[in-house]
Amino acid sequence: MSLIEITEVRKSFGPNEVLKGINLDIEPGEVIAIIGKSGSGKSTLLRCINGLESINSGSISVAGAQLLPDELHLKALRLKVGMIFQQFNLFPHLTAGGNVILSQAVVKKTPKPEAEAIARQMLDRVGLAAKFDAYPDELSGGQQQRVAIARALAMRPIALLCDEITSALDPELVGEVLAVVRSLAAEGMTLLMVTHEMKFARDVCSRVVFMHHGKVHEIGRPEAVFANPQTPELKQFLGML
Amino acid sequence: MTQFTLWDIFRNLLLATRWTILLSLVSFLGGGILGLILLFMRIGHNRAAQFFSKIYVEIFQGTPLLMQLFLAFFGLGLFGINVPAWLAAGVALIAWTAAFLVEIWRGCVESVASGQWEAAASLGMGYLQQMRYVILPQALKIAVAPTVGFSVQVIKGTALTSIIGFVELSKAGSVVTNATFQPFTVYGLVALLYFALCWPLSKSSQILERKLNVAHRNH
Ligand SMILES: Nc1ncnc2c1ncn2[C@@H]1O[C@H](COP(=O)(O)OP(=O)(O)O)[C@@H](O)[C@H]1O
Numbered sequence: 001m002s003l004i005e006i007t008e009v010r011k012s013f014g015p016n017e018v019l020k021g022i023n024l025d026i027e028p029g030e031v032i033a034i035i036g037k038s039g040s041g042k043s044t045l046l047r048c049i050n051g052l053e054s055i056n057s058g059s060i061s062v063a064g065a066q067l068l069p070d071e072l073h074l075k076a077l078r079l080k081v082g083m084i085f086q087q088f089n090l091f092p093h094l095t096a097g098g099n100v101i102l103s104q105a106v107v108k109k110t111p112k113p114e115a116e117a118i119a120r121q122m123l124d125r126v127g128l129a130a131k132f133d134a135y136p137d138e139l140s141g142g143q144q145q146r147v148a149i150a151r152a153l154a155m156r157p158i159a160l161l162c163d164e165i166t167s168a169l170d171p172e173l174v175g176e177v178l179a180v181v182r183s184l185a186a187e188g189m190t191l192l193m194v195t196h197e198m199k200f201a202r203d204v205c206s207r208v209v210f211m212h213h214g215k216v217h218e219i220g221r222p223e224a225v226f227a228n229p230q231t232p233e234l235k236q237f238l239g240m241l
Numbered sequence: 242m243t244q245f246t247l248w249d250i251f252r253n254l255l256l257a258t259r260w261t262i263l264l265s266l267v268s269f270l271g272g273g274i275l276g277l278i279l280l281f282m283r284i285g286h287n288r289a290a291q292f293f294s295k296i297y298v299e300i301f302q303g304t305p306l307l308m309q310l311f312l313a314f315f316g317l318g319l320f321g322i323n324v325p326a327w328l329a330a331g332v333a334l335i336a337w338t339a340a341f342l343v344e345i346w347r348g349c350v351e352s353v354a355s356g357q358w359e360a361a362a363s364l365g366m367g368y369l370q371q372m373r374y375v376i377l378p379q380a381l382k383i384a385v386a387p388t389v390g391f392s393v394q395v396i397k398g399t400a401l402t403s404i405i406g407f408v409e410l411s412k413a414g415s416v417v418t419n420a421t422f423q424p425f426t427v428y429g430l431v432a433l434l435y436f437a438l439c440w441p442l443s444k445s446s447q448i449l450e451r452k453l454n455v456a457h458r459n460h
């Protein structure tokens with residue numbers, strides 16, 4: 001059984017069908033890059049997997065549990081699957097440490113000292129142990145994104161969804177965030193990431209998914225997908241870069 | 242005929258100012274509590290509650306405060322309930338204040354970026370937890386300046402209650418004028434007293450707003 005099973009998922013916004021029957025099974029420890037043109041439905045797919053959008057038909061299951069849109073099931077799902085956003089979305093009224101502690105304390109009811117210890121440990125893991133008491137607006141974009149990763153990791157998820165997590169960063173800050181993702185991949189974390197970093201996808205990912213018009217248009221190992229694209233759309237997409 | 246010194250006039254007005262302050266405080270606190278309840282109805286997930294809160298705001302913002310005072314004062318009288326002026330004034334002002342505070346606060350809650358809700362949701366927080374730990378703390382900071390600013394409107398609003406016979410600063414002004422025949426002096430002092438109440442509030446609202454804008458720090 002796969003860790004994440006996405007079967008015939010359809011999603012429309014009004015008359016606009018954005019996901020047109022997506023099938024994708026992800027094994028534990030896989031690192032999957034989702035590439036494709038803007039508007040092809042990449043973000044929507046990740047948001048559906050995390051329950052931020054509800055699907056119109058099809059099914060999504062994570063670690064054997066079906067995704068259902070009530071608060072109890074959503075909470076159970078989100079404890080298993082963390083999400084990192086393009087805009088970081090750190091809580092600006094809390095310090096880096098506070099950001100990492102909050103959901104542990106509130107959702108998991110982890111006792112304060114333990115939550116703090118875990119927060120320090122997670123911030124250390126992303127190389128920001130020294131920034132425990134810094135507020136988000138005192139951090140660079142790359143540092144903020146790393147805090148966001150630490151915050152998601154503190155919930156001990158079995159998979160992470162990353163939606164263009166380096167797209168809002170200045171070029172010189174991209175590397176530090178990718179380095180963290182690379183180390184997570186090396187430790188066996190299951191990752192599903194929408195990305196424009198083709199070199200990174202080639203180096204780190206086990207499979208690459210090319211989305212086009214709301215469908216998985218092509219899928220395969222990175223060396224195959226990049227070196228030998230089968231469809232004109234993927235050829236054109238790769239040529240555009 | 243007795244001669245009134247300036248001090249006599251001022252002393253009488255000052256005594257009446259107590260009632261303006263008390264009525265303002267009651268209206269603001271009562272309106273704040275009612276406003277908070279209406280706010281949670283408005284931003285909660287219950288459709289009926291949302292609708293009620295919305296209609297409430299539209300009715301109280303869409304009619305003059307004066308009419309609301311009349312209705313509270315005379316309307317209840319129709320049912321044989323004898324409403325003293327202070328009660329009608331308090332009830333009407335609380336209801337009116339609440340309607341405006343809900344809208345101010347709703348704007349503050351909605352101005353918190355949607356990514357904040359999503360980040361909190363993606364970490365497994367339920368609606369109430371997202372609200373309590375992520376959205377409200379940020380909305381609260383944004384709300385301070387406009388809320389303090391609105392308190393000035395409440396103070397000015399209390400002046401209208403003189404029409405139903407509640408003796409606050411404005412009413413005292415006309416009473417004293419009738420006794421002294423010095424309208425310019427009396428109303429000049431009345432205005433001065435209102436200014437002394439309102440100006441510090443509007444000034445501090447401005448300062449608070451600038452402070453939050455410049456630093457743009459949420460701590
Ligand atoms: N909340 C929404 N309401 C309406 N349309 C949406 C919404 N979110 C996304 N869309 C539409 O869905 C399509 C796919 O968007 P998205 O998944 O963000 O694409 P991508 O991430 O691949 O750029 C776009 O046409 C977009 O306009």
Ligand SMILES: [Mg+2]
Binds near residue numbers: 042043044164
């Ligand atoms: Mg996107």
